[in-house]
Amino acid sequence: MTMTASTLKERSLLGLRELSADEIGSILDRAAYWESQTEKVIPVLKNHFVSNMFFENSTRTRFSFEMAEKRLGAQVLNFAAAVSSVEKGESIYDTVRTLESMGIDAGVIRLKPVGLLADLATKVSIPLVNAGDGNNEHPTQALLDLYTMKKHFGELKGLTVSIIGDIKHSRVARSNLWALQKFGAKVKLCAPTSMQAPELGAFASYVSMEEALSSDVIMMLRVQLERHAEGILKSAEQYRLEYGLTEDRVAKLDPHVIIMHPAPVNRNVEIDDAIVEHPQSRIFKQMQNGVPIRMAVIERAVK
Structure with a gap:
């Protein structure tokens, strides 16, 4: 053919x-x-x-x-x-x-x-x-993310989605940003300065970790440790304290909020071990x- x-x-x-x-x-x-x-x-x-x-x-x-x-x-x-x-x-x-x-x-x-x-x-x-x-x-990662959100919430319009982590190197963040906005969802970005992609700031605002956590969907990105050998990432533990989805942070989330991650997960870096299979997590459902x-x-x- x-x-x-x-x-x-x-x-x-x-x-x-x-x-x-x-x-x-x-x-x-x-x-x-x-x-x-x-x-x-x-x-x-x-x-x-x-x-x-x-x-x-x-x-x-x-x-x-x-x-x-x-x-x-x-x-x-x-x-x-x-x-x-x-x-x-x-x-x-x-x-x-x-x-x-x-x-x-x-x-x-x-x-x-x-x-x-x-x-x-x-x-x-x-x-x-x-x-x-x-x-x-x-x-296809963003499509399965949208599918997961739509199944949970019924529709994408009106949702607020925070994408947190290494935005600079993330193709997942970009695909999700382009797709979500077509459906009337609001996207917030959250990253350390060294991991921001400034060109995306014209499409979505960079917000603090505290503000990022007040969303319907918390999408954590894998910290690509191999890309940060030059010391952009001072330490995995410091990253966890400042930008990780810790048990303490999850305890304060609204009950309707879902947690997502494109995987593979760096446990206890961007997301605490106990949160990967938390009732609000959809990580394995995404897969x-x-x-x-x-x-x-x-x-x-x-x-």
Whole structure:
């Protein structure tokens, strides 16, 4: 099946900034359909091949995509850069083109360089799904976050969502910010000065930790300790005291507030160990919701 440029664009999922609320809503609705199915495998994609191409480490996201693809009956090719010819100097473009020429119907791709994915999408004739590109976007994570909020509160309009942590390096923060605002939710950002992304200040206000905690949704971000080797983060313990979701802070939250985190969690850094499975936490529910969301996204790409 040869796709026109417009069809490719409609089937690909490169980010949420350019997607309309209607388009995002249709993905959320389709995810609800897939979640309601009791059969583990519904082979609507049994004659299709999907490749998961991860040029950056991931366990949780890759397994979630693989589970979604296999539940739809797709044939799955997993590709990890650490054990591939990319390590020998083969470019990301060449790898994607190689898999395309072998006959895959869609590619799920995670990579570090910002801007490369959008460029790649113009050079290949298969739909691409962004599984995280640099600190740009992580659309399926934000979709599952929206889905989790919508299931809990009924609608997104009027919600106040605080995103707390390493905003500067966070693709999750960006995708959530773009998507939530399309639905009439208010977003607050909270981060130490060294972890702020000043360009996002035009879209949402940076607030104190105290103000951030007076929201309907508290979304904690993983502190990317590996990015702060240069001493931006003075110590994990100091970060916890100033910006961590501690047991003391959670005790003061309103009962209706839900706690979220894209995972993996640095326990006792951005969130206390006891809070990960607190009654108000939706962290494992988010992971669960990731599978029907990714089923909807893969189906949209391939079918």
